[in-house]
Every structure is written in C-alpha cells, then in structure tokens.
Amino acid sequence: MIKDIAKKSKSELTFKDKLYINIYDIASVLVAAVVTIMVLFTFVFRIVFVDGGSMLPTLRDGDMLVVSAYDREPEYGQVVIVTQPNGFGDPIVKRIIATENQTVYIDFSKGDVFVDGVLLNEPYINNLTINPEDMTGPVTVPEGHVFVMGDNRQGSTDSRSDMIGLIREEYILGVVKYKVMNQDDLTKKSTMYDFADWKVK
Numbered sequence: 001m002i003k004d005i006a007k008k009s010k011s012e013l014t015f016k017d018k019l020y021i022n023i024y025d026i027a028s029v030l031v032a033a034v035v036t037i038m039v040l041f042t043f044v045f046r047i048v049f050v051d052g053g054s055m056l057p058t059l060r061d062g063d064m065l066v067v068s069a070y071d072r073e074p075e076y077g078q079v080v081i082v083t084q085p086n087g088f089g090d091p092i093v094k095r096i097i098a099t100e101n102q103t104v105y106i107d108f109s110k111g112d113v114f115v116d117g118v119l120l121n122e123p124y125i126n127n128l129t130i131n132p133e134d135m136t137g138p139v140t141v142p143e144g145h146v147f148v149m150g151d152n153r154q155g156s157t158d159s160r161s162d163m164i165g166l167i168r169e170e171y172i173l174g175v176v177k178y179k180v181m182n183q184d185d186l187t188k189k190s191t192m193y194d195f196a197d198w199k200v201k
Contacts, residue, residue, distance in 0.1 A: 045177075046173065047064060048081055048093075049062065050093060054152050055094070055095070056152040059093065064179065065093070066179070066180075067177065069174040071175040078176075079095050080096060080174065081173040082148065083172075083173050084167050088163070091173065094150050095124070095148060095151060096146050101141065102115050102116050103116055103140045104139045104159075109130070125153055128154075133157070133160035133162075134161050145169065146167050146172070147159045147167075
C-alpha cells in the first residue's frame with residue numbers, strides 16, 4: 001500500500017493516501033521510540049526498587065531508582081546496587097565508603113569513620129556508626145574491591161558484617177543516578193531527584 005502511494009506525485013495523492021502516510025509516519029516514530037527505550041533500559045539504565053530501610057534517610061522502602069551501568073570506576077560517595085552473593089540472597093543498595101588500597105577505621109565508641117586516617121564528613125547518615133557487626137579493627141580494602149555501608153548505620157548489614165563483606169567490583173550492577181520518590185501516598189505526584197546533586201565531595 002505505502003509503496004504504491006509513494007509512486008504517486010503530490011498532486012495525485014487522495015485524502016485517504018495522505019491519511020495512510022500520516023499513520024505510517026506516526027507508527028514508524030513510535031516503533032523507533034520503543035526500540036530506543038528498550039535498548040537504553042537493557043544496556044544503559046536499569047530500574048530497581050528499594051526493599052528495606054538500610055539507606056534511610058537517603059532512600060526509603062519502595063523508592064524507584066534509575067541505575068546507570070556505565071560508571072565503571074567506583075568512587076567514594078556513590079550509591080550502588082550490588083549483586084554479589086550475600087547472606088540475604090538478594091541484591092543490596094549501599095554507599096561506597098572506601099575503594100581499593102584504602103584503609104577504613106571506625107571508632108565505634110564515638111561513631112566516627114576514618115578512611116586513610118581522615119575523618120569522613122557524613123551528612124547523609126541517619127545515625128552514628130556505633131554497631132561494629134563483625135568488624136574488629138582497621139580494614140584495608142584489597143585490589144578490585146570496595147567497602148560499602150548503608151546510610152542507616154544502625155539498621156544496615158554491610159561490609160562491617162561477614163554476611164556481606166567487601167564487595168568485588170565486578171558485582172557492582174551500577175550507580176544510582178536518579179530516584180523517583182516513594183508513592184505510599186497515591187495522592188502525591190512522583191518527583192525525579194538527580195543523585196549527581198547529592199554526590200559526596
């Protein structure tokens with residue numbers, strides 16, 4: 001049908017021909033858009049949902065996250081999705097506190113966290129880091145690993161615990177780029193938040 005119409009000159013086109021052309025153009029655009037979205041969300045971005053409160057107050061249970069798989073160089077302060085096998089049997093969302101060859105020391109009596117002897121400024125935490133879990137002293141992060149913790153320090157099982165341990169970099173699914181606020185209250189409109197604005201310097 002479209003091939004036949006394409007052979008006609010502009011003056012020969014009927015109203016029906018023009019209608020078919022418009023429908024074809026719209027369908028082509030829609031198909032291209034769907035394919036582009038599928039490629040983006042298969043190879044570039046992923047959508048994940050938060051389960052639990054280990055990242056309060058930064059993330060809440062039920063928050064929808066947009067995760068980028070293209071940030072391959074782990075950095076302090078990034079919120080990441082980790083698929084490394086763990087005691088829970090599920091992926092986890094945590095914040096990178098230290099990367100390879102850095103040493104983490106936590107003064108559990110005061111709740112202070114040090115990396116390479118420097119006290120971290122942690123405005124993102126929900127409470128102080130006073131629970132040692134299985135951590136008994138300074139930890140030097142091996143090559144190809146990161147040390148992660150949840151922002152809700154007293155409600156997070158993370159690299160302090162043998163259930164999670166240090167994370168191998170190949171198990172970092174991606175870096176959280178955006179979150180869509182939790183919609184517990186269906187009368188509220190979802191809002192997109194850019195994690196680039198929250199990255200710890």
